[in-house]
């Protein structure tokens with residue numbers, strides 16, 4: 001047994017179970033023995049093997065990321081930031097995202113690089129929503145993070161022959177087989193001896209899965225008390241496709257087939273019936289979401305880059321919909337994502353009061369934990385996991401520190417996060433990740449992107465080369 005004592009922290013964000021809220025504490029002590037918190041209050045007098053001086057620091061609960069694609073998104077840096085298809089609802093899904101296909105070694109390295117970014121931004125639990133890859137469990141276990149593996153599968157793939165129409169190629173048997181393989185991964189994650197891996201069911205997208213596959217996914221999730229997560233209401237194209245198929249909105253169809261329940265997570269739930277780009281004549285999607293207890297995985301950054309907003313996160317919260325945050329894209333900087341979530345909600349609702357940083361912090365911690373069906377993470381309370389970070393409140397970018405969360409999210413970002421612990425084990429020390437060879441991962445990521453870009457013309461319907469598809473920000477001088 002090893003006991004660590006963070007002594008006399010200037011600030012602490014402690015969980016008040018009775019009030020179901022985070023609260024600031026001043027001059028408090030935090031103690032953990034092995035993987036569990038044993039003291040979160042003033043005046044610890046017991047023994048400790050390691051003492052950390054809390055003066056000039058804030059102790060913050062580990063952040064919970066419920067949606068990310070770490071094995072693919074890092075490759076899109078320098079390419080996709082300003083890429084979307086105006087003729088396909090501004091989305092990048094159908095014309096561009098399929099064009100960069102890195103090899104297996106590069107995907108592994110990208111995932112580790114993404115995890116290093118997540119850890120440095122205070123994320124202690126994340127959801128890895130990816131196609132299965134070699135070494136997946138071992139890589140994540142060795143990284144030190146707490147990970148929910150979401151091996152994705154589907155019955156169809158989408159493609160476009162012309163950049164303005166999306167078509168689907170179906171193979172239902174392949175979908176069922178991939179789901180069986182995914183179940184094996186989910187089951188082996190829970191049994192992994194690291195104790196930090198678990199899993200969810202991940203039927204990839206509402207428009208690429210049969211009703212049968214979705215219902216089998218929900219049943220398998222319920223049998224394991226695991227979440228199930230699907231991309232839905234994520235694009236105009238998908239909304240139109242689902243209404244053409246069923247005469248119902250995506251959320252309405254999911255509710256009617258029995259897929260919406262309190263273990264379901266909907267990523268991204270943007271294009272609901274009342275979204276201003278949709279103009280569907282009937283309303284009720286958000287009420288359906290609230291009644292079902294399903295959660296939303298909210299990832300504002302990637303959509304905002306394409307001019308797309310979830311319109312009023314605050315309204316979702318007021319209706320009682322549980323919301324967690326995710327980094328659907330790079331950078332895997334969760335504090336940055338929290339800033340986007342806070343600001344964009346105010347912009348889309350045209351009101352400074354539409355939401356607050358407190359609401360967003362709730363989503364980034366206990367909202368995400370609830371979506372993942374866990375009550376032992378995302379909060380600092382006795383008995384919970386020792387997943388936490390230390391923020392350097394003396395960092396110049398935070399000054400003056402009247403309200404440390406505001407200083408961190410609106411001004412300092414992840415720069416001030418110096419130390420991160422997962423399961424009581426330190427994984428970031430003095431701002432550096434101790435569990436991942438980040439330089440090696442960057443080398444492999446860079447090699448993998450360069451190689452993948454050689455293949456864009458064969459993957460693209462118009463046979464464009466990379467520099468045509470992804471133009472540089474400024475012209476190149478010869």
Ligand SMILES: [Zn+2]
Nearest residue numbers: 069231267328
């Ligand atoms: Zn996604």
